[in-house]
Amino acid sequence: xxxxxxxxxxxxxxxxxxxxxxxxxxxxxxxxxxxxxxxxxxxxxxxxxxxxxxxxxxxxxxxxxxxxxxxxxxxxxxxxxxxxxxxxxxxxxxxxxxxxxxxxxxxxxxxxxxxxxxxxxxxxxxxxxxxxxxxxxxxxxxxxxxxxxxxxxxxxxxxxxxxxxxxxxxxxxxxxxxxxxxxxxxxxxxxxxxxxxxxxxxxxxxxxxxxxxxxxxxxxxxxxxxxxxxxxxxxxxxxxxxxxxxxxxxxxxxxxxxxxxxxxxxxxxxxxxxxxxxxxxxxxxxxxxxxxxxxxxxxxxxxxxxxxxxxxxxxxxxxxxxxxxxxxx
Numbered sequence: 515x516x517x518x519x520x521x522x523x524x525x526x527x528x529x530x531x532x533x534x535x536x537x538x539x540x541x542x543x544x545x546x547x548x549x550x551x552x553x554x555x556x557x558x559x560x561x562x563x564x565x566x567x568x569x570x571x572x573x574x575x576x577x578x579x580x581x582x583x584x585x586x587x588x589x590x591x592x593x594x595x596x597x598x599x600x601x602x603x604x605x606x607x608x609x610x611x612x613x614x615x616x617x618x619x620x621x622x623x624x625x626x627x628x629x630x631x632x633x634x635x636x637x638x639x640x641x642x643x644x645x646x647x648x649x650x651x652x653x654x655x656x657x658x659x660x661x662x663x664x665x666x667x668x669x670x671x672x673x674x675x676x677x678x679x680x681x682x683x684x685x686x687x688x689x690x691x692x693x694x695x696x697x698x699x700x701x702x703x704x705x706x707x708x709x710x711x712x713x714x715x716x717x718x719x720x721x722x723x724x725x726x727x728x729x730x731x732x733x734x735x736x737x738x739x740x741x742x743x744x745x746x747x748x749x750x751x752x753x754x755x756x757x758x759x760x761x762x763x764x765x766x767x768x769x770x771x772x773x774x775x776x777x778x779x780x781x782x783x784x785x786x787x788x789x790x791x792x793x794x795x796x797x798x799x800x801x802x803x804x805x806x807x808x809x810x811x812x813x814x815x816x817x818x819x820x821x822x823x824x825x826x827x828x829x830x831x832x833x834x835x836x837x838x839x840x841x842x843x
Contacts, residue, residue, distance in 0.1 A: 519822065519830075520837045522789070523773040525683060526690045526759055530670070531779030532793050532827070533680070533691075533707055537800060539670025540568055547663040549599045565799050572800055574598050586696045591664035599660075668699055672706050673795070679827030680707060680731040686834055688733040690763060692755075697737055704730055734766060753786050760788070775821070777830065782819065791830055792820035 530536035544567045562570070575594040582590065683689060695703055708729050736759060760771045775789045776782055779798060782790040824830045 516821070517789070518837050519775070519791075519834050520686065522775050523687060524690055524763055524767070524769050525687045525775050525777050525791075526692055526763075527777045528779065529691060529693045529695065529703065531795065531798065531800065532777060533672055533676045534670050534703065535673050535795075536667065536670045537568060537798060539667045540571055542670075543595075543663050543666035544568070544571060546666060547595065547659055549595070549602045568799055571595070571598055574601070587694045588661075588664050588668065588696055588699060591667050592660040595663040596660045668695065668703070673827070675826045675828040676707055679831045682831040683827070683834065684731040686838070688767060688769070689731050690734040690736065690759070691732045692736050692759060695737070700735065700737065704732070704735075707731070734763070736762060756782075756786050756788055777827075789821040790819075791822045791824065793824055793827060793830065796825060 527533060541564045545564070549567070549570075571594060574597050575590065578585075578594050578597065579590060582593075585593070680689065693700055693703070708731065756776065760774060763769050763774060764771075771788060775791055776786075777791040777793060779793050779795055780800065782788065782792070822830070822833070824833065
């Protein structure tokens with residue numbers, strides 16, 4: 515018999531795609547800072563739709579995150595935008611044989627090859643603190659545009675149900691957030707997610723010293739740069755990330771894995787042995803790829819591998835409150 519939602523005590527939520535509408539943010543940023551002009555076409559001689567541009571950017575970001583796992587997310591976004599612009603202009607920092615599924619057939623970076631040895635890519639990488647610096651062949655104005663693109667994406671709006679859903683869920687669970695955003699950029703995003711109405715106090719006294727502000731619904735804030743989640747987008751890395759998160763939860767608030775549910779916009783593969791909620795946002799292009807960007811067979815696989823499946827965070831909160839009303843706690 516399946517355990518109820520309310521028999522658990524901790525929800526681990528990812529941010530982009532679950533709480534923050536990052537797909538809208540990327541599309542908006544690509545429209546504001548387009549890699550292609552209105553009259554340009556890509557290497558297969560066709561114009562892009564917004565979804566084409568989103569998928570192309572996501573493919574570049576995925577490859578680069580595998581190559582540069584310690585790069586800050588702000589810098590990763592800027593580098594991905596720069597790389598995308600160079601590829602559609604016929605310039606490539608590093609190439610491998612394409613597989614026919616990428617908009618850049620024959621130009622896709624080999625994610626498994628490790629950091630590129632080309633001078634231009636290395637010069638984009640930072641010295642101290644992971645900050646971007648001008649690359650050979652690019653102007654300061656061009657680099658400013660890539661940085662502005664990254665900031666635009668990081669300002670992506672919350673989903674309309676995010677604030678209320680978090681406030682309601684915080685009454686019944688300790689909320690642990692797993693964020694790709696750098697620590698320096700998290701504060702602004704957290705403010706967007708905080709409801710004007712206060713959440714209930716944490717379930718245990720031990721959580722009062724956790725890394726979250728008093729007005730925040732979150733008991734613990736974990737950053738991807740600390741949890742290895744940026745070290746590639748494979749099933750094995752997803753398992754590593756989840757295991758690291760579970761260990762942190764156990765050591766911090768003394769909750770065991772059977773008390774934890776992972777809540778994500780992209781379904782958690784069956785090989786990652788944890789109960790999960792898949793928030794399948796309507797119209798999402800990237801969510802069906804699986805937790806951590808794993809390749810998948812789409813929506814049907816997600817429904818099979820997820821313990822619970824909802825369309826919004828509010829639906830999850832409704833289900834929790836319904837269980838409480840029925841006395842399932």
